[in-house]
Every structure is written in C-alpha cells, then in structure tokens.
Amino acid sequence: MTRVKKRDAFVDERYDILKRMLEERRGEIQDKLRSIRETRPADADQVKDTEEQSLDDLVREVDFALMQMKSETLAKIDEAMRRLEGGSYGVCADCGAEIAEARLKALPFATLCRACQEQRELEAASERGVRAFEPGFAKELSAEAR
Numbered sequence: 358m359t360r361v362k363k364r365d366a367f368v369d370e371r372y373d374i375l376k377r378m379l380e381e382r383r384g385e386i387q388d389k390l391r392s393i394r395e396t397r398p399a400d401a402d403q404v405k406d407t408e409e410q411s412l413d414d415l416v417r418e419v420d421f422a423l424m425q426m427k428s429e430t431l432a433k434i435d436e437a438m439r440r441l442e443g444g445s446y447g448v449c450a451d452c453g454a455e456i457a458e459a460r461l462k463a464l465p466f467a468t469l470c471r472a473c474q475e476q477r478e479l480e481a482a483s484e485r486g487v488r489a490f491e492p493g494f495a496k497e498l499s500a501e502a503r
Contacts, residue, residue: 375441375461382465383434386427393420393427433466440468449473 405413440446447456449470456470469477 371447372441375446375465376438378462379434379438379441379465383431383438386431386434390424390427390431393424430466437466451476 437446447458447461448454449456450468451473452470454470454472456467460467460471467474
C-alpha cells in the first residue's frame with residue numbers, strides 16, 4: 358500500500374514539474390512574441406528611399422518568420438499540455454518507452470524518444486537520398502575530396 362502511495366506521489370511530482378516546465382516555456386514564447394510585436398516600427402506611412410524600404414521589408418520578413426516559428430512552438434507546447442493532462446506526455450509515440458527527462462527539458466514538446474527520433478531522421482534522409490548518417494560516409498567524402 359505504501360509503495361502505491363510513493364508511486365502516486367512520484368507521478369504527481371513529475372506531473373507538476375513537467376507542467377511547470379511547459380508553462381514557463383509557453384510564457385517565454387508569449388513574452389518574445391509580445392516583444393516582437395511591440396518593437397515593430399510604427400513609421401510605416403513615412404516616405405522612404407529604396408534602401409530604407411528594402412531594409413524595412415527585410416526586418417518585417419524576419420519578424421514575421423520569428424513570429425510564425427514561435428506560434429508553431431506554442432501550438433506544440435499546447436499539444437504537449439493536452440498529452441500531459443491525458444497521461445501520455447513523456448511516452449514515445451512510436452515505441453511506448455518513456456522519453457528521457459533530459460530530452461523533455463531540452464525539447465518539452467518531444468513526442469519521440471531519442472532512438473525513435475534518430476530512426477525517423479535516418480528514414481527521412483534515406484528517402485531524400487542523403488547518406489550523411491550512414492557509417493563510413495565521412496570516409497567516402499574525404500576519399501572523394503583527394
């Protein structure tokens with residue numbers, strides 16, 4: 358009976374830690390998005406020469422790309438929160454193994470364990486015809502370079 362209580366306490370503690378981690382990450386991203394929106398130039402109606410306009414366009418494009426990436430990350434974090442609430446957070450979607458806590462700290466919305474992620478990357482690289490992950494690839498490259 359006490360073993361079950363200890364297990365439940367461990368699960369509850371892990372849940373709280375993971376939830377807090379996801380909420381902190383979400384807050385950081387929301388702050389960054391807010392900062393990007395607030396620092397955008399308000400002088401859009403001013404007449405500019407071609408160089409100023411090009412630079413302004415570049416800044417807007419970079420800001421937009423950053424906002425898009427941050428928004429996508431927020432969506433992934435929201436999905437991770439749903440998995441946490443549903444009890445499947447931290448479990449590999451492919452093999453069902455527990456995802457290492459270090460991996461979740463680095464990538465809180467990870468859905469795959471490291472081994473399954475590497476396998477997917479190998480398969481994707483193979484489909485694209487990229488051999489960079491194959492053993493001996495570096496040797497082949499250095500031999501071709503000679």
